[in-house]
Amino acid sequence: DIVMTQSPDSLAVSLGERATVSCKSSQTVFYNTNSKNYLAWYQQKPGQPPKLLIYWASTRESGVPDRFSGSGSGTDFTLTINSLQAEDVAVYYCQQYYSSPLTFGQGTKVEIK
């Protein structure tokens, strides 16, 4: 199984500042055949289902604000939230869909400082 490890477990950022969440996979999620990283990011607010933010490691889902961006390749990935807004308070999960079983990181809680 591919283990996904996020850091930190939680972070507090001032409004308007940048939040950075790291995600590392225990093996590569880069598929050479199509040159894609099988890595997604989700946002989950309390009492709500997860919401897709980013797929293929860096492609923003339609309707997601452009302050959210994803980067990285292979085994190391980053979710960046530029200019944090109050509505961004949530838990963020990375997920690999390279191989079964599909696995998620443990989540990173983002709060306002």
Add this chain to the structure above:
Amino acid sequence: QVQLVQSGAEVKKPGSSVKVSCKASGGTFSNYAITWVRQAPGQGLEWMGRIMPLFDKTNYADKFQGRVTMTADKSTSTAYMELSSLRSEDTAIYYCARDDCGADCYSTWWYFDLWGRGTLVTVSS
């Protein structure tokens, strides 16, 4: 606008089974797969498996193999997840989610672009 509408909360006894439904409202799921993910109280997300109605094919996580059955009724655009031999550790919110992978569903895994609101299953004696 497609929505995934899940069935209501359930309370079950240990050792029993539960069947949760997920209806694609406003569309059909002929071109995608339906994945099931669960979340125990205060915990993270756990992938259980998926069904591809177009191919009548299922994939289950090893952890749930033998205990979970995923089915789909294409005529009503409804997917089902049945979990048997319930124990207290199965208490969780069960989500269905869409893999919009089309024909690629057969040969690859995908991300989940649409989620149901979840069904709380409580296992208690």
